[in-house]
Amino acid sequence: MTAAERIVITGVGLAAPNGNNLREFRQNLLAGVSGVTACNLRHIGDTLAGNCAFDPLIYQKRKDLRTGTRAGSIAIYAANEAVRDAGLDWARADKARVGVYLGITEHGNVETENEIHQLGQFNYDLKFWSHYHNPRTVANNPAGEVTINLGITGPHYTIGAACAAGNLGCIQGLQQLLLGEVDVALAGGVSESTRTFGIYASFKSQGALASHPEPAKASRPFDLKRNGIVIAEGGGVFVLERLADAQRRGARIYGELAGYSVMSDATDFVLPNPERQAQCIAAAIRRAGLAPRDIHLVSTHATGTKMGDIQECQAIHQVFGDDCPETWFNNTKSYIGHAMGAAGVLELAGNLPSFQDGIVHPTINVDELDPECALPNLVLNRPRAGVRVETILNNSFGMLGINSVLVVRRYIA
Amino acid sequence: MTREQIGQAIVEIIQDILPDENFAKLNPEEKLRDQIGLDSMDFLDIVMELRKRYGVEVPEADYPQLATLNSCIHYLEPKLANK
Numbered sequence: 378m379t380a381a382e383r384i385v386i387t388g389v390g391l392a393a394p395n396g397n398n399l400r401e402f403r404q405n406l407l408a409g410v411s412g413v414t415a416c417n418l419r420h421i422g423d424t425l426a427g428n429c430a431f432d433p434l435i436y437q438k439r440k441d442l443r444t445g446t447r448a449g450s451i452a453i454y455a456a457n458e459a460v461r462d463a464g465l466d467w468a469r470a471d472k473a474r475v476g477v478y479l480g481i482t483e484h485g486n487v488e489t490e491n492e493i494h495q496l497g498q499f500n501y502d503l504k505f506w507s508h509y510h511n512p513r514t515v516a517n518n519p520a521g522e523v524t525i526n527l528g529i530t531g532p533h534y535t536i537g538a539a540c541a542a543g544n545l546g547c548i549q550g551l552q553q554l555l556l557g558e559v560d561v562a563l564a565g566g567v568s569e570s571t572r573t574f575g576i577y578a579s580f581k582s583q584g585a586l587a588s589h590p591e592p593a594k595a596s597r598p599f600d601l602k603r604n605g606i607v608i609a610e611g612g613g614v615f616v617l618e619r620l621a622d623a624q625r626r627g628a629r630i631y632g633e634l635a636g637y638s639v640m641s642d643a644t645d646f647v648l649p650n651p652e653r654q655a656q657c658i659a660a661a662i663r664r665a666g667l668a669p670r671d672i673h674l675v676s677t678h679a680t681g682t683k684m685g686d687i688q689e690c691q692a693i694h695q696v697f698g699d700d701c702p703e704t705w706f707n708n709t710k711s712y713i714g715h716a717m718g719a720a721g722v723l724e725l726a727g728n729l730p731s732f733q734d735g736i737v738h739p740t741i742n743v744d745e746l747d748p749e750c751a752l753p754n755l756v757l758n759r760p761r762a763g764v765r766v767e768t769i770l771n772n773s774f775g776m777l778g779i780n781s782v783l784v785v786r787r788y789i790a
Numbered sequence: 791m792t793r794e795q796i797g798q799a800i801v802e803i804i805q806d807i808l809p810d811e812n813f814a815k816l817n818p819e820e821k822l823r824d825q826i827g828l829d830s831m832d833f834l835d836i837v838m839e840l841r842k843r844y845g846v847e848v849p850e851a852d853y854p855q856l857a858t859l860n861s862c863i864h865y866l867e868p869k870l871a872n873k
Contacts, residue, residue, distance in 0.1 A: 439809035444831065505842060508834045 380621035384551045385788060386631040386729070387623050388463025388616030390455040393723050394427030394609050394713040398458060402723075403730045405712065406738035407760050411593035412713045413607050418574050419494065425587065425595050426571040427609025427714035436526065446488060446513050447569035449522030451612035451719075452479055456523045456563050463616035464628060465561065467527075476559035477520040477533035478549040479614070480542025480566030482717035482775065484535065485514035486573040519567045531559050539775025540678075541639075542566045543613065543721025544783045548637045550617045560622060567612035568717035580606055583647065585682050587714075596714045597742035598679035598686050599750040599757075606680045607714030613722035631729050635768070635786040636665025642778025649685055654692035654772075654780050661770065661782035662696070670701045671768055672784070674737055676724045677708045678772040679750075680715050687749045689772065699753060705764055706755045708740040721773030725783060731766040732787040791870040796863045799870075803839040807832050818859035840866070844873055 389399045394412025396402030405412070416426045433442055433450045436457040442450060456477070460467055492510055499505040512518065520533040532553070538545040543566030550564025570576050580586040587605035589595035596607040615631075623630055638660035642650035662669055675693065679686040697704055709724040710716075716723050731737055739756040746757065771783045791799065801813060804826070811826045822828050836856065840846040846869050848856065855865040 440807075443807075443809065499842070505838070507838070508831060 380624060381619050382555065383620035384554050384617055384634045385620050385623050386615045386634070386785070387618050387628040388459040388465070389613070389631060389726050389729065390458025390460070390462055391611070391613040391723060391726050392429040392431045392451050392454050393611045393716070393727070394429055397429070397431040399726060399730070402727050406709065406727050407736060409739070409741050409758070410712070411596070411741070412609070413592045413595055415592050416571070418577060420574040421577045424577060425589070425592050425607050425714070427607060427611065427716065428571055429611055441526070444509055445522050446518055447572055447610065448481070448484055448519040448567045451569065451610065452519040452523050452567045452614070453526045455565065455567070455612040455614040456527060459563060459614040459616045460527065465616065470561070472528050473530045474560040475529045475531045476550065476553050476562050477523045477529060478546050478553065478562060478564045479520045479523070479535045480544070480546035480718045480721065481516070481519065481535045481537055482539050482542055482568060482570065483537070483576070484516055484518060486575050487569050488513040490573055490575060523563065538779045538781065539777060540715065540717055540720055541773040541775035541779045541781040542718040543723065544637070544725070544771060544773040544781035545639060547615060547617070547634065547722060547783060548639060548781065550615070551634050551637070554617060554619055560618070562617040563614050564617050565612065565614040565722040566718040566720070568610050568719045570717045571608050571610040576608060580608070587681055594742050596681050596711050598677070598681045598708045598711055599740060599747055599755065600743045601745040601747045603681040603683065603686065605682055609714035609716040611713065611716040611719040611723055613719055613726050615722065615726070630788040632732055632769070632785040633788050634783065636661045636663070636667070636784035637782060638664060639779070639781045642780065644778055647776055649688045649774055650778060651688040651692040651695070653778065654689060654774060655695035657780040658692060658696045658770065658772065658782050661784050665784040665786070667768065667784065669697045670703065672701070672704050672770045673764065673766045674728060674731055674769045675704060675706045676728050676769060676771045677706055678720070678774050679708050680710055686747065689774070690750045690752055693752060703765065704754060705737045705761060706752045707737055711741045721771060721781065721783070725769065725771040725785065728769050728771070729785070731764070731769065735762065735764050735766060737761040737764050737766070791873050793863050793867060796866050796870055797859060799844070800859060800862050800866070803836055803843070806839070807835045816859060821857050822859065823857070844870060846870065
């Protein structure tokens with residue numbers, strides 16, 4: 378492949394429940410620091426969430442916070458951080474050649490619930506319904522807020538793909554760069570889902586909402602005592618460029634998007650399908666021109682639900698078998714909960730430093746490993762150092778059976 | 791409400807709508823739009839807040855009467871006289 382056909386990550390901006398930038402996030406992933414805390418939510422009461430602590434006023438005015446959405450704020454923060462991290466000469470950049478592609482699990486629940494709540498105080502008289510409802514709830518809102526904030530006149534849209542969306546945002550950015558539609562893609566995903574009672578209540582009704590007296594221990598994928606999902610907010614945005622452009626400006630390169638796959642289960646609204654997940658993982662590895670044993674780190678999707686975790690492990694076993702001694706596995710949701718539309722991109726971002734430091738961050742909160750999740754080389758509770766990491770495979774799966782897998786390779790000129 | 795109270799109420803509303811602006815030098819005779827960054831959505835916010843806080847309806851045809859602080863007071867005085 379020529380340098381015009383290779384897509385690389387040159388900037389990372391993120392807001393995670395346990396870190397406001399990649400350095401903090403990585404530090405906490407290596408130190409086992411959770412970002413899950415207790416919170417109280419309308420109609421739900423006391424519950425748990427992975428909420429972010431970044432200061433939105435760094436990149437926005439107070440009026441922007443009043444009129445915009447939380448997803449928009451998170452996206453603006455992450456996008457600005459990514460642009461700054463990439464060292465782009467933003468003042469001179471051609472903003473018409475920049476695209477914003479953000480994955481979302483959902484958008485509009487928070488705003489609609491808030492509006493209905495306020496309307497209730499006026500006896501549901503619709504003349505009190507906010508004129509901001511539509512601009513806040515249109516599906517492109519988080520990406521559109523980024524363009525307004527950063528003066529980007531190229532394309533922007535969101536990609537709705539349930540909890541597979543973070544990977545899909547990155548894949549969309551890659552494809553648009555390959556098509557020559559843009560020169561810089563701000564790609565990733567966002568979630569504001571900790572502010573909607575509807576999502577909590579739905580997981581609860583499904584028997585899939587985690588609870589634990591100690592918030593930091595509530596998200597425990599692969600552990601026998603796991604009891605569901607901890608919902609999180611957050612966002613991750615990558616600056617993606619064609620390698621030729623990155624080289625021309627001497628950019629630092631975090632990694633190269635080497636392969637991907639997006640496929641559907643075509644079986645169920647909520648139940649995963651390990652057979653299809655395996656097909657998707659295998660397809661991404663093939664597209665990268667690799668074999669399963671060439672993958673050194675698999676960032677699992679596992680959310681902490683009993684069946685979901687087991688089924689992903691079945692899918693992984695189908696692909697990797699027992700003959701991939703250099704393949705290590707970990708999970709990020711154990712620290713931050715499930716960041717929904719941001720999950721895929723945050724989980725990938727937190728693992729990117731492995732290319733340099735050769736450390737695989739662990740899955741925390743595994744006191745008693747579920748034997749059905751006992752993947753070989755699953756890194757538990759303590760980081761694994763001295764690992765050769767040339768390739769990372771990132772799983773992200775979502776409801777309605779949307780599967781997305783991204784393979785990233787350490788950049789080698 | 792007195793004229794002074796009405797003026798105070800309007801400034802409070804606009805301060806909530808435009809929390810980044812400085813209102814110290816607001817000229818009551820000059821158009822609000824020329825002095826502070828008030829866009830059309832913000833203007834609708836003023837109308838909405840008058841409705842929510844004081845039960846006052848401002849029909850669209852009357853919007854031009856809310857151009858300056860003094861014209862707001864003048865327009866709202868009869869509507870808020872008994873509030």
